Amino acid sequence: MKRAVLLLLFLAALAFPVVFTLPFPRHVMIMIFLYGALAVAWNILAGYCGQISLGHAVFFGIGAYTSTLLVAKGQLTPWLGMAAGAALAVLVSQLIGYPVFRLRGHYFAIATIAVGEIVQTLVINWDWAGGARGLFVPIKRPDSVVNFQFHQSKAVYYYIALGLLLLALAVTRWLERSRHGYYFRAIREDQDAAASLGVHVAREKHRAIAVSAALTALGGTFYAQYVFFIDPESVFPLSLSILICLIAVLGGVGTLWGPVLGAAVLVPLSEGTRVWLGGTGKALDLLIYGGLIMVIATLQPAGLMGLARRFRRAP
């Protein structure tokens, strides 16, 4: 039953660009996939391992900047840049991990905010990388997979974004079923008790953030190749870190599908208000997010997944 529903959803996702040929619906779906993938990646560290990061924009920005710098300065294909960005994000995540994983709970979250702000400030002042002005991805024609640029139609972006989301989900599923998935959850529940049973808590946290950072960086590269312009304000902001967190929390943390569900609800809301209200409505989506989060936190702390579970249990 569940398998059949998933297969149906997958086929529908594959067929979507064939049915909807206008750019806007495709764009909304691409954003759902991208933010869904980011939230799924965040969920590995925060939802399963219990380390609430509010600095994930760091890894997103690293992905975007690494590939863009390699394209602009080294004429390398963004695909290589994507791999390099993920590798760099893993490296940075390990360095960040040493100090911040010593902190627990709220203090950890606050420290990750600080790290995010520091990195953003550094990039703003890094002139070689465009500083506060940002970077353009040099436009290349014709469209080609090697150049990771598709100006004629959004269909290819659509499938790449879908691929990113599926990759993040597959990695999460694999972790969930491995020893490390169990360790992550034990650390979330009580890290001292986990240590007393022989779990190397620090090493497992480093593992969780490495996977999470790599997947987040892939999303950053995709964003750069989709929008063709990045600056510290668009790829390193605290608001992005918070948005990723909100999506996962709304959908349900610590579950495989929760973050996807959250993205499927929040992204159309944000894109919709943007289109209907234009620039004047810029903050409206945030107001709606805020309201939704309050409702969810009070009525259903397990997120939409908790709600779904409750319905399933009811006769």
Place this chain on the structure above:
Amino acid sequence: MSLLAVAGLTKRFGGVVANRDVSFDVRPGELVGVIGPNGAGKSTLFDLITGVLRPDAGDVRLDGRSILGQRPDEIACLGVARTFQKLRPFPEMTVVENVMIGAFQKTSDVAAARAASLRALEAVGLADRAEAYARALSTGQRKRLELARALATGPRLLLLDEVTGGVDQATVPALVRLVRELHARGLALIVIEHNMRVIMEIAERIVALQLGEVIARGTPSEIMQDRRVIDAYLGEAWRA
């Protein structure tokens, strides 16, 4: 050679001395009881042995080698398992998943860990609750869960912080029987216990603490006749 040797352990918290010059040892397969009134430093002693706390002075040796400065997970991997006085299950995980965290020390295969965990739950009489969430368990069941979790790590030495504390009277005999079975199978144990009848019955040797210091050590019958233990802990009734 002794399995565990505790030598001159001292731990201060600000002005309070939680443990002062505590020494004793545990031989392979031995069951040592630790008694003492509230605040005597019993749980601190467990935290020092398992690496949760660092002593200000003294040494802890396992198989003659110092384990001082090792992390709790490293000490657990050396074969020292423990339970907590304030029970610490993983509430949002199922009972069998709780135990699997311990079992992963012996195998990294998930299916094998699950099978081993079910056996450990069988041994403590909690197999019928395997798929329940740990948060749904009663205190007595949580005690069994912690025991199963610790056993699943395959320890050589098990530190039990209050086997019968907070458990209803009907459950006490079953838990005591369980501890005896483990001991009979050759496992070495250090047991903190408030129920004097229980500890006198199961321990081969007893260490009595008061205000962080060892005031007596010996067989249960020696301890029962020790003046200082009677004054500090047992009370007048025991003298008769």
